[in-house]
Every structure is written in C-alpha cells, then in structure tokens.
Amino acid sequence: MGEREELYRLPREELLSGGHQGISGYGGTIAVRQALKALGPNTVIVVPASAVATVGGLNTSTAWRIPFVHSLFECAPAMATGIRAALEIKGKTGVTLVSFAGDAGSADIGFQSLSGAAERDEDIIHVCYDDEAYLNTGGQAGGTTPAGAQTVNTPQGKPTGKKDLLSIIEAHGAGYVASASIAFPLDFIAKLRKAKERKGFRYLHILTPNPATWGFAADQTIHIARLAVDCGLWPLFEVEDGGRRVTYAPVRRVPVADYIRAQGRFRHLTGDQIAAMQAQVDASAGGGR
Amino acid sequence: MKLPTTPGAYQPGNMGVNPRTAGWKSKAPVLDAGKCDQCLKCWIYCPDAAVEVTADKVRFILDYCKGCGICAVECPTAAISMAGV
Numbered sequence: 001m002g003e004r005e006e007l008y009r010l011p012r013e014e015l016l017s018g019g020h021q022g023i024s025g026y027g028g029t030i031a032v033r034q035a036l037k038a039l040g041p042n043t044v045i046v047v048p049a050s051a052v053a054t055v056g057g058l059n060t061s062t063a064w065r066i067p068f069v070h071s072l073f074e075c076a077p078a079m080a081t082g083i084r085a086a087l088e089i090k091g092k093t094g095v096t097l098v099s100f101a102g103d104a105g106s107a108d109i110g111f112q113s114l115s116g117a118a119e120r121d122e123d124i125i126h127v128c129y130d131d132e133a134y135l136n137t138g139g140q141a142g143g144t145t146p147a148g149a150q151t152v153n154t155p156q157g158k159p160t161g162k163k164d165l166l167s168i169i170e171a172h173g174a175g176y177v178a179s180a181s182i183a184f185p186l187d188f189i190a191k192l193r194k195a196k197e198r199k200g201f202r203y204l205h206i207l208t209p210n211p212a213t214w215g216f217a218a219d220q221t222i223h224i225a226r227l228a229v230d231c232g233l234w235p236l237f238e239v240e241d242g243g244r245r246v247t248y249a250p251v252r253r254v255p256v257a258d259y260i261r262a263q264g265r266f267r268h269l270t271g272d273q274i275a276a277m278q279a280q281v282d283a284s285a286g287g288g289r
Numbered sequence: 290m291k292l293p294t295t296p297g298a299y300q301p302g303n304m305g306v307n308p309r310t311a312g313w314k315s316k317a318p319v320l321d322a323g324k325c326d327q328c329l330k331c332w333i334y335c336p337d338a339a340v341e342v343t344a345d346k347v348r349f350i351l352d353y354c355k356g357c358g359i360c361a362v363e364c365p366t367a368a369i370s371m372a373g374v
Contacts, residue, residue, distance in 0.1 A: 004328050004329065008329065014338040016338065017302035017303075017304055017305030017338060018305050018310075018338035018339055018352070018353025019309070019310050019337075019352065020304055020310075020337070021304075021309075021310070022337070024313065024314070024336075024357040025357030025358075025359055026336050029336040029337065033333075033336070033338060034333065056304070058309075060295055060297070060298035060299060060303075061298075061299070061306075062299050062300075062302070062303060062304055063304040064301065065301040065302040211357075217358075218356075218358065219357055219358030219362045220362065221359055222334050222359055222362070222363050223362060
C-alpha cells in the first residue's frame, strides 16, 4: 500500500480540535494530532504540566474530544496507572491509557514515576514528546537538550550531552520501545498501533522541533524534524521484546551541519565542533541509537 | 453522585467554537486546485487541524489556521502559497 492510500485510510476525525492555543508551527501539537489518528476515541490521555497541557485548555473550554486528565508535573505515568486500576475494578476493558508527557515530564521531573511504571510493567503507553527544552517556562535547558544548544540558561551552549531516555527505558526491560518523528507520520502511527495491540508497558519517544526555542521559521518544523532523521542524529527504530529493528534508513545521510546550521540555537558552534558531532554520528552508524 | 458543572463549560472540543486563534495569523494558505493532487501531506502535517479533506478536495479552515506555512513548504506539487491577510 502506498503512502497516499495509507493516509487516506486514517480517520478524518479530529480528537484535538483546531482553535487550541499552541504556537504557530509547534511540533508538539503535530505529534498529538498524528498520535490520535492511531489511538482513536477509546483513549484516556494523561498530560502533566507541559506545553501540550496548556494548549488544550483555556478557562471553560477544551480542545480535547477524548477524556483528558491534567496531572501534576512529576506523575503522569503514576496517574495513568491509577486510572487503569480504576477501570479494571469497574470492569471496563478495551480502553487505551496513554500518559503523554514532554521531555521534562519524562526524562527529568517525571522520571521517577516513568521509571516506576516501566519497572512494574503497568498496562499503559507512555509517549514522550521531546522538544529538547522547558518550553512552558521560557525555554530552559533540560536533560534531553543536546550538547551545544543555546537556551536561556545555557547562553554559551549546553556543556553536557542529551540524556538517552530510549536506552534507559529499554534497560528497564519494557516490551515495546520506539523512537519516532513528526516528519514520518506513517512510521509513528504504525508504531503506536503496534503498541496499542500489546499489553504491559510501552514507550514511544518522538522528536518535536519548536520554532521559538530552536530558532527557525515556523514553516520549517517538519523540514527540521526530517533533517534530524536524515543526518543520523535521530534514528528511527523499535525494540520489540528485545529485538531491535531500524524502521527507516535514509538512502543517503545528509551532513549533520545541514541540521545544525538551520537552527539559531546552534549558531555559535564552530566548524570543528560540528565536525566532532559528525564523527560521533558516523561512529554510531546503523546502530539505531 | 453527580457533581454540579457550569452550563456549557468543557464540552468536548468546545475550544474550536469561535476560536481566538482566528486573528493570530499574518499570512494564510491559498490553494491552487489545479496543481493539488490530494496527497494529504498538508493535512497530516498541520499542527492546527486547519485542513479539511472532503471527497474530492482540500479546504483550509482559516479560523484554525495560524499561518505557519508548513503546508506550503511540504506540498510536493507546490499547490499552496502563502498570502498576506
């Protein structure tokens, strides 16, 4: 089946209404829309304090057309766990439980509850949408901010590297772990569908570029997301019951410099620093990490 | 027990009714229907659910559109251009 046919077969129903408060060209809401095409209406979504939590609610209005629970920052997976337990007691089956957290709600502030849910093999899907900074509070650096990226509190570039949350969750022994990109929606949707069919703890990590803090024009969001994959910095893979599979391999890798030079947050990097990044990517070639 | 609620509040998707986002944009997409081959890329990449696909055509819901221009950049047949509003 071709790409076009697959897109035509996706549900047209919008479970996150237009009119939400996300900024123009924001990658996070693209990830939500694409995810909901796979998850469907019989889903409960738990979102901790994050950009996606704030865009979907304003005063007495909501953009969500599925049950939405706004949890505290540190406990979205724990709350999803509790909702699953309540549904089980009530005898309700067939509901997909998703905790949908940003990089801070997954890798940093939310890490203990994520790690706990993974270790207990709770019957939930956790999606981390990774915009590589604390957007809601002004774009500060966090655990998943990559080395060299300028943020409001790392004006000379972040001195340490990006936390590899995918490997960390994989090391918990989770049954299904996958990376994804908003530039490859059918890959993301196929992975979520596979996750949805499984039981136990499932983890997806999607890179969601943000024009405001990464420093690019709002119309470049998908282009930047695609460059991240095509240069090898953000490989697309899945790990199913310990078996690793690369789901998309670029025909020809683009230079890392193409991705770096397209973003204002890396503007200060020298040619030598970018060459070092290129060498790092080349060394991990094809590893799916 | 049924908890009291504010009438009309939190209806599913009610943020999409008379949205405040209608006035956010400085540019809006314009479709050249002759060039459009209905590939749905603009629809799947839109952050704002501002692309509606009916049986035979793509239509923009301008009240939802924030004018980011992703659709125009990603359109493989260059059928979408951005024009000032």
